[in-house]
Amino acid sequence: MIKKILILTLFLLTSHLSAKEILTIGTYDSFSSEWGPGPEIENRFEEICNCDVQYVATNQAGSLNSNIFQKGKDILLGIEVNDFDEKETLYWAKYDYGYFSFIYNNEKIKNPPNSFEQLASNNDLKIVVQDPRTSPVGLGLLRWMKQIYSDQFIEEFKLINDQIVTYTPGWSEAYGMFLDNKADLVLSYSTSPFYHYEYEDDYKYEALIFEEGHLITEEIVLVNKDASNFDLAKSFIDFMLTEDIQKIISSRNIMYPVNSNAVPEKMNKLNKPKRLETKNYNTQDLISEWLQASVN
Numbered sequence: 438m439i440k441k442i443l444i445l446t447l448f449l450l451t452s453h454l455s456a457k458e459i460l461t462i463g464t465y466d467s468f469s470s471e472w473g474p475g476p477e478i479e480n481r482f483e484e485i486c487n488c489d490v491q492y493v494a495t496n497q498a499g500s501l502n503s504n505i506f507q508k509g510k511d512i513l514l515g516i517e518v519n520d521f522d523e524k525e526t527l528y529w530a531k532y533d534y535g536y537f538s539f540i541y542n543n544e545k546i547k548n549p550p551n552s553f554e555q556l557a558s559n560n561d562l563k564i565v566v567q568d569p570r571t572s573p574v575g576l577g578l579l580r581w582m583k584q585i586y587s588d589q590f591i592e593e594f595k596l597i598n599d600q601i602v603t604y605t606p607g608w609s610e611a612y613g614m615f616l617d618n619k620a621d622l623v624l625s626y627s628t629s630p631f632y633h634y635e636y637e638d639d640y641k642y643e644a645l646i647f648e649e650g651h652l653i654t655e656e657i658v659l660v661n662k663d664a665s666n667f668d669l670a671k672s673f674i675d676f677m678l679t680e681d682i683q684k685i686i687s688s689r690n691i692m693y694p695v696n697s698n699a700v701p702e703k704m705n706k707l708n709k710p711k712r713l714e715t716k717n718y719n720t721q722d723l724i725s726e727w728l729q730a731s732v733n
Contacts, residue, residue, distance in 0.1 A: 457489045460669055463501060463510035463661075466494040467609060467690075474689035482676055488669060496607050500571070511664040512673060517573040518655040519580070519715065527667065529659035532677050533692035535626035536651040536710045537577045538644040539564070540612075546621060552648050553585065557596035564597070565611045565620035568604040569727055573654070574611075575604065578624055579723045581652035584716055594730035604731075627651065631704045632691045644708065651710035656692070 462469075469475035469492035479490040493510065500506050501516050518531065539556070541549055550556040567575030579594075586593045602620055605611040615623035627644040634640060658677055660670040676682060683699035686692070694700060 457487055458666060458669060459489045459491055460486070460512065460666070460673060461491050461493060461510050462512040462514050462673075463493050463495070463506055464514040465501065465607075466496045468492075468515055469494045472689070474685045477685050477689070478677070478682055481682070482673060485676075486669065486672065490673075496609065507661055508663070510661050511666065511670045512658060513661055514656075514658045516657045516659065517577070518657055519717065520573065520720075521657055521659065525662070526659050527662065528671050528674060529657055530674050530678055531655045531695050532658050532683075533686050533690055533694055534653055534655040535628050535692045536653055536712070537574065537581050538625065538627040538629075538646070538651055538710065539622040540615065540625045540629050540642055540644055541622050542641050543643050544641045549643075549645055551646065553582065553593065553597070556600075556645075556647075557593070560600060562600055562621045563619075564601045564622045564624070565614045566601050566604055566624045567608055567611050568606055569724060571606045572608060574608050574624055574626075576720065576723070577652060577654055579727050580716075580718055581713070583718055583723060583726075584652060584713055585649050591726050591730045594727065598731050601731075626654070626692065627710055628691050628693060628704060628707060631701065631707060634703045635688065635701065644710075646708050646710050648711075650713040652713050653715060 464475065467473050475492055479492070482488075483490055495501065495506060501513055502520050507513060521529070523529070543549075546562075550559055550562075556562070566578060569575035569579050582594055582597075583590045603614070605614065608625065611623050612625060612629075614620055622645070625644075627646070630640075630642045630644060633642045658674050660667060660674065664670045677686070678696065680696055680699050683694035683696040684701070687694040687699055687704060688701050693704070
């Protein structure tokens, strides 16, 4: 009997000492997918943290901000900089950035538009865009055009809307339609051609560079207010900013890293748009104006 008690005590003690703390990270699906940066970052962090990193992914990045999705997460990764309140966040950092842009195939479009005005006047071009209610990319287009056109936003968006074949829930669906030749242009990022250059040795995809300038988007990783272990979550964020991890993020997430030393060679060769300074707009008001402009 005493031997059984000793064995049980030793088992419980060993189990307690060897138990790894779970770090739950809420993010979007392309980050945590097998081709995204998530798996390699997970493996590297687990080598030093004695913890178990677990991603919980959504295919609609806009839902990262919802109270339902945030519940039970230690870290939220991929929130757009305009969609979080710094004052209510204990610890956060920007980890990458990009510029909203339309991507086209230079073998099919020989004289691409270089402004929103030229785009709106070219009725032959079919565009696929993400739904701004579910996608930060789609919402980015509204912010971009609102900044340029201000009070004329609804009228100008109506012109573009006539060329939009559909609004998809997220980025992956839209880009997939573009690659399947169901649209001539897709709303994405100016860095998107880097993927085709780097991994497919394919140089036919390019970003439209508009003379009005492009709206920057910056992605945030933050410690959730309900995190079970603040110190562990904070150390993961610090880890995301190290140069080696920044290289993984830029090459796999296809965005500019915040560490300029981590930019891949072929990404450095891309045309970088003129940056528009970000302005804050009420999201619900923008959505309401978009609905007015998009109803046929």
